[in-house]
Amino acid sequence: MREQIAAARPEGWREHLHEIIFEADTRAGRVFDTSLILAIIASIAVVSLDTVESIAHRHHSLLTAAEWFFTILFSIEYLLRLICVQNRLRYATSFFGIIDLFSVLPTYASLLLPGAESLLLLRALRLLRIFRIFKLARFMSEERALRESLYAARARITVFLVTALISIVLMGALMYLIEGPENGFTSIPVGMYWAVVTLTTVGYGDVTPQTPAGQLMSVAMMILGYSLIIVPTGILSAELARAKNHVPTSQYCRECSREGHDSDATNCKYCGATL
Numbered sequence: 001m002r003e004q005i006a007a008a009r010p011e012g013w014r015e016h017l018h019e020i021i022f023e024a025d026t027r028a029g030r031v032f033d034t035s036l037i038l039a040i041i042a043s044i045a046v047v048s049l050d051t052v053e054s055i056a057h058r059h060h061s062l063l064t065a066a067e068w069f070f071t072i073l074f075s076i077e078y079l080l081r082l083i084c085v086q087n088r089l090r091y092a093t094s095f096f097g098i099i100d101l102f103s104v105l106p107t108y109a110s111l112l113l114p115g116a117e118s119l120l121l122l123r124a125l126r127l128l129r130i131f132r133i134f135k136l137a138r139f140m141s142e143e144r145a146l147r148e149s150l151y152a153a154r155a156r157i158t159v160f161l162v163t164a165l166i167s168i169v170l171m172g173a174l175m176y177l178i179e180g181p182e183n184g185f186t187s188i189p190v191g192m193y194w195a196v197v198t199l200t201t202v203g204y205g206d207v208t209p210q211t212p213a214g215q216l217m218s219v220a221m222m223i224l225g226y227s228l229i230i231v232p233t234g235i236l237s238a239e240l241a242r243a244k245n246h247v248p249t250s251q252y253c254r255e256c257s258r259e260g261h262d263s264d265a266t267n268c269k270y271c272g273a274t275l
Helices: 002-022 027-050 053-058 060-084 088-092 095-102 105-112 116-133 137-152 154-179 188-199 212-242
Strands: none
Touching (some): 027 060, 137 154, 137 212
């Protein structure tokens, strides 16, 4: 009997750790997520301040110590995540698993590889880790509805993008023929660049038509740009209106480390493991 209890303890300890780290349904899980958000924000602040030359020169030792503190902290967190999941390789190769790893590797690489200091900018990837913490049902529901709407409207969005691309090529070529190199349109790619800037209503003004015909084309291109803006908005709005409002939970699967399960689900819809 004692042997059975002793054998069950590690698994129970891993389950409890998994619930704290990956779930947001318990008080301990919410405290962990809140602490992690604060740590990520503080580490990004350290990374940002380190790029300010005056601050980095005066407080180099302090910033270095803070960076190592956060690196070690996130390294421990990464190891704990590996410990409490069933399939460690699947988690390590998942999107957030790779983000977790690459958010700490640059600091260690700076000790071993000469010239690896440039990789320290990858520490900003820690900011992406905040998205894993926002796993409340209302956020997951909106994200899922948006993803399904984009997928459902993929054919119409593709037609829109192809139409926009054809318009850019044609108008860019016409502007090159009308204006010519003497007015700054030295090639068709330059004309296409102008068409993109005009179609998106950005209007940098670095390349502008000078002839009346070119200016008339600019007016037509700008009007076309305003017309095209409402097309993807209408397509996506229609699909969002049709999307079913599923409310998934924040429960992670210990086997494949994926979330987004329905509230009444007993098995993972991705790998079939018991939740």
